[in-house]
Amino acid sequence: MAEDRDMPVIDLQDSGKRAALFERIRRDHSVEIAEDYVELIADLIETNGEARLVDLADLLGVSRPTVNNTIQRLQKEGYVESKPYRSIFLTDKGRAVAEHARQRHHMVLDFLHTIGVPADIAEADAEGLEHHLSEQTLDCLARATEALKKASGHGDNQS
Amino acid sequence: MAEDRDMPVIDLQDSGKRAALFERIRRDHSVEIAEDYVELIADLIETNGEARLVDLADLLGVSRPTVNNTIQRLQKEGYVESKPYRSIFLTDKGRAVAEHARQRHHMVLDFLHTIGVPADIAEADAEGLEHHLSEQTLDCLARATEALKKASGHGDNQS
DNA sequence: ATATAAATTTAGCCTATGCTAAGTTTGCGA
DNA sequence: TCGCAAACTTAGCATAGGCTAAATTTATAT
Numbered sequence: 327m328a329e330d331r332d333m334p335v336i337d338l339q340d341s342g343k344r345a346a347l348f349e350r351i352r353r354d355h356s357v358e359i360a361e362d363y364v365e366l367i368a369d370l371i372e373t374n375g376e377a378r379l380v381d382l383a384d385l386l387g388v389s390r391p392t393v394n395n396t397i398q399r400l401q402k403e404g405y406v407e408s409k410p411y412r413s414i415f416l417t418d419k420g421r422a423v424a425e426h427a428r429q430r431h432h433m434v435l436d437f438l439h440t441i442g443v444p445a446d447i448a449e450a451d452a453e454g455l456e457h458h459l460s461e462q463t464l465d466c467l468a469r470a471t472e473a474l475k476k477a478s479g480h481g482d483n484q485s
Numbered sequence: 486m487a488e489d490r491d492m493p494v495i496d497l498q499d500s501g502k503r504a505a506l507f508e509r510i511r512r513d514h515s516v517e518i519a520e521d522y523v524e525l526i527a528d529l530i531e532t533n534g535e536a537r538l539v540d541l542a543d544l545l546g547v548s549r550p551t552v553n554n555t556i557q558r559l560q561k562e563g564y565v566e567s568k569p570y571r572s573i574f575l576t577d578k579g580r581a582v583a584e585h586a587r588q589r590h591h592m593v594l595d596f597l598h599t600i601g602v603p604a605d606i607a608e609a610d611a612e613g614l615e616h617h618l619s620e621q622t623l624d625c626l627a628r629a630t631e632a633l634k635k636a637s638g639h640g641d642n643q644s
Numbered sequence: 645a646t647a648t649a650a651a652t653t654t655a656g657c658c659t660a661t662g663c664t665a666a667g668t669t670t671g672c673g674a
Numbered sequence: 675t676c677g678c679a680a681a682c683t684t685a686g687c688a689t690a691g692g693c694t695a696a697a698t699t700t701a702t703a704t
Contacts, residue, residue: 344545348545348546350613351613352692358510359660379683385500385503386504388663391683399660438625441629443625447619449506450506454616458610460609462602466602515690518690548692550652569653571652
């Protein structure tokens, strides 16, 4: 069991590089919620014709005031638009983010299904993963998914 | 490319299921930081013999008081132990979490390398992804990595 | 031995995200 | 039309995670 195991080998010298990684994580967090909201708002508008605060709260599992707060932040940041007591709309910026988020969501889900993760677990994990993929990783993931599909179904592909 | 595309199809009926997914995300967030700290503390102890607050702060890219706050929370939650003005130690619980986190980190990194993500991008993405993988997905990911390695190098491709 | 530097802690502030309880507005039905 | 219920907002609170500035403690070097 004497592999290379860990080799953490921390350069206390240049901690800046490592610090930058964590900085990205922290930055991502604030974007994550925006993406979840915006994606859900897009879905609601498509299926219901409008996005109401009360539906968002139910679907997100948080209280109405919480949604209200966040919507106001998202409005300040230019993702959504809404007038008091009216339903919520996406700005162009918001729509772009929603579309992007949805693409990533589909891709991650497709990948997870392809490697054999059960549907419900895939749904849950995708929700967490989709916010942490760079464009390049997304590309590689798409190619890997294709490769795996071909490899597994080379004789006969089910589904 | 006219696939099934979106099909959001929101069940306003049972929003509980969807809400549970987001609840998991929120819960994960509080665990994420704990994992990052604990993993880093383990690395520091291995390489330096001890984990000092000042090194953690530098490596994480946050201020010393911030680390101090978090360490105190982690102590309350039973991950670490430290007496005032002394360096930081892991509890058994903390060591277990660190080991688990490290395994996941390695696995994610191995996978990302295998699908051709450049090393520096893989490092950055792994940092975000590793906290959002269920055990089952981790298993599937390990198998997929093996499959891809075999597939790409089955004749004798270089590296 | 003691001054000084380095490390840690405390105090006080900010923002984001949650909450409940208590107003307002809107809109529908009688 | 007008009252009431549902939807939304405001107010006030909590926690987590950031920060800077100012103690305080520890360790080092002369």
